[in-house]
Amino acid sequence: MNPKLSDRVNEMATSATLAMAAKARSLKEEGVSIIGLSLGEPDFTVPEFVKEAAIKAIEADYHSYSPVDGYAELKKAIAHKFKRDNNLVYSPDQIVVSTGAKQSLANLAQVLLNPGDEVILPAPYWVSYADIAKVAGGVPVEIKTSIATDFKITPEDLRHAITPKTKMMIYSSPCNPSGSVYSKEELRALADVLVNHPDIIIVSDEIYEHINFSGSHFSMAEFEDMYDRTVTVNGVSKAFSMTGWRIGYIGGPSYIARACNKMQGQVTSGANCIAQIATVKALETPPSAIQYMVDAFKERRTLILSLLADIPGFKTNVPEGAFYVFPDISYYIGRTLKGQKISSAGDFALFLLEHAGVATVTGEAFGDPDCIRISYAASENDIKEAMKRIKEALAEATH
Numbered sequence: 126m127n128p129k130l131s132d133r134v135n136e137m138a139t140s141a142t143l144a145m146a147a148k149a150r151s152l153k154e155e156g157v158s159i160i161g162l163s164l165g166e167p168d169f170t171v172p173e174f175v176k177e178a179a180i181k182a183i184e185a186d187y188h189s190y191s192p193v194d195g196y197a198e199l200k201k202a203i204a205h206k207f208k209r210d211n212n213l214v215y216s217p218d219q220i221v222v223s224t225g226a227k228q229s230l231a232n233l234a235q236v237l238l239n240p241g242d243e244v245i246l247p248a249p250y251w252v253s254y255a256d257i258a259k260v261a262g263g264v265p266v267e268i269k270t271s272i273a274t275d276f277k278i279t280p281e282d283l284r285h286a287i288t289p290k291t292k293m294m295i296y297s298s299p300c301n302p303s304g305s306v307y308s309k310e311e312l313r314a315l316a317d318v319l320v321n322h323p324d325i326i327i328v329s330d331e332i333y334e335h336i337n338f339s340g341s342h343f344s345m346a347e348f349e350d351m352y353d354r355t356v357t358v359n360g361v362s363k364a365f366s367m368t369g370w371r372i373g374y375i376g377g378p379s380y381i382a383r384a385c386n387k388m389q390g391q392v393t394s395g396a397n398c399i400a401q402i403a404t405v406k407a408l409e410t411p412p413s414a415i416q417y418m419v420d421a422f423k424e425r426r427t428l429i430l431s432l433l434a435d436i437p438g439f440k441t442n443v444p445e446g447a448f449y450v451f452p453d454i455s456y457y458i459g460r461t462l463k464g465q466k467i468s469s470a471g472d473f474a475l476f477l478l479e480h481a482g483v484a485t486v487t488g489e490a491f492g493d494p495d496c497i498r499i500s501y502a503a504s505e506n507d508i509k510e511a512m513k514r515i516k517e518a519l520a521e522a523t524h
C-alpha cells in the first residue's frame with residue numbers, strides 16, 4: 126500500500142501466476158534449482174509457418190500503426206476461423222483484435238461494467254478475471270464448485286448467484302485452472318437459466334479451445350438465443366505457442382466491438398503489426414497442423430496424473446483440456462511440514478518452492494483455497510523430476 130498511488134491499484138492483487146513465475150525466475154538466477162510449473166505457457170517453439178509469415182511481414186516493410194481493431198485481412202481470417210471451428214458467423218465489425226486475450230477481457234470489463242455491477246465467476250476461474258472486473262468497478266460474485274462436480278457449476282448454482290445487479294458472467298472452457306470442459310448439454314442447461322435474464326452478457330473465454338482431449342468444443346454463442354449477448358474470446362497464445370507475440374481477439378455484438386475499439390484506441394491502439402500478419406497465417410492453417418502439441422500435452426497429462434496419484438494427500442479430477450492439474454491439497458492444510466505451519470494453499474505452494482524447488486500457483490488466486498495449480502506445459506523430464514521432488518519433500522515432512 127502506498128498512499129501516493131491510486132486506491133484502484135492499491136486494492137488490486139498482483140497476478141499470482143506472474144508473481145510466482147518471477148519468484149521462480151529470480152531463484153533460478155541465484156543458482157537455485159527450480160522447476161517452473163507455475164506459468165501456463167507451452168514449451169514448444171512457434172510453428173515454422175507462423176515464423177515465416179512474420180519474417181515476410183518484416184521484409185515487406187510492415188511497420189506502421191494498424192487499424193485499432195486489427196488489419197482487415199486478420200479480421201477476415203478470424204471470421205473464417207470462427208465459422209470453420211465454431212460454426213459462428215461474425216462479420217468484421219463484430220471482431221476486435223487486441224494485445225492478448227488479457228486485453229480483450231480488460232476491454233470488455235471497461236466497456237460493459239459500471240461501479241457495483243456484479244460479475245459471476247464460476248470458481249475456480251482464471252486468475253485475472255476478478256481483478257480485471259474490480260478495476261472496472263465490478264463486484265466479482267464467485268460460484269464455488271469442487272472436485273466432486275468436476276469443478277463445474279450447475280444451473281441451480283447459477284440461478285442462485287444471479288441478482289438484479291448481475292451484468293456479466295465470465296468463464297473459460299476448457300477451464301484454466303481445472304481443465305474442465307463444458308459439454309453442449311451442460312451449456313444449454315446454463316443457457317436455459319440465462320434466457321430469463323436477458324441483460325446479462327456472457328463472456329466465453331475459449332483460448333484453450335484446441336487443447337482439448339474430450340474431442341468436442343462447444344461455444345455458448347452457437348445457441349441462437351445466446352448469440353446476441355455472448356462475447357467469444359480467443360487468441361493464439363496457447364494453441365500456437367505464441368504467448369509473447371500478444372494477439373487475442375473477440376467476436377461479439379457489434380455495439381460491444383465498437384466500444385472495445387474506442388477503449389483500445391485511447392489505451393494501446395492496434396496490436397503489434399508483425400504479430401497480426403503472422404496470426405493471419407496461424408488462423409488460416411487447419412488445426413491439424415498443431416495436433417502434435419495437443420498429443421504431447423495429452424501424454425503429459427497421463428504422466429502427471431499417474432505420478433500425482435502416488436503422492437499422498439493429492440486429489441485430482443481428470444482434466445479434459447488446457448494444460449493444468451488442479452489438485453485438492455487440503456489434506457496438508459493445518460499440518461506442520463519441516464517445522465513450517467501450513468495454514469493455506471499459499472503456504473503449501475511456498476513450501477513446495479522452498480523444499481522441492483518446484484514452482485506452482487496457489488488455488489486461492491483462482492478462487493479455490495483448497496487447491497494448487499500445476500502446469501504440465503513442461504518437458505516429461507521436468508514433470509518427472511518435479512513430482513519426484515514433491516513426493517520426497519512431503520514424505521520427509523510427514524515422518
Ligand code: PMP
Binds near residue numbers: 225251297360362371
Ligand atoms: N484466458 C485464459 C483462461 C488464460 O489462461 C490466459 C493465459 N494467459 C488468457 C486468457 C490470456 O492470454 P493472452 O493474453 O496471452 O492471450
Ligand code: GLU
Binds near residue numbers: 143163164166
Ligand atoms: N494464462 C497463463 C497462466 O494462467 C499465463 C500467465 C498470465 O497471463 O497470467 O499461467
